[in-house]
Amino acid sequence: MIELQYSLIIEATEEPDYFGFYSPDFQGFSGIGHSIEDCLYKAKWGMTEHISLLKEQGLPVPTPNPNPKIIIQNEQELVVA
Numbered sequence: 001m002i003e004l005q006y007s008l009i010i011e012a013t014e015e016p017d018y019f020g021f022y023s024p025d026f027q028g029f030s031g032i033g034h035s036i037e038d039c040l041y042k043a044k045w046g047m048t049e050h051i052s053l054l055k056e057q058g059l060p061v062p063t064p065n066p067n068p069k070i071i072i073q074n075e076q077e078l079v080v081a
Contacts, residue, residue: 003044005051005064010039011075020075023047025065036072 006025010033013019021039022030031046033039054061 002068002070004040004068004070005047006062007065007068007070008040008043009071009073010036011073013075025068026050026062040070 006023006029008021008023010019010021017034019033019036019039020030021033021043023043026047029047029050031039031042033042051061
């Protein structure tokens, strides 16, 4: 069972022990980890902390995704237009 309230995208980089992650459901939430498992752990606890901070500041909290997905992919290159 996925223990996240929001979907998560984990991106592998050219470095074998460096991954970035973000949530398409939770604007502004992102982080880095040294493995896929590290990213999942950091995302789970980071989302919980981020939600608490938003509530403390009286800011809106995105509605949890009833069917969150975890996508693992290669890092996407940024295109500057």
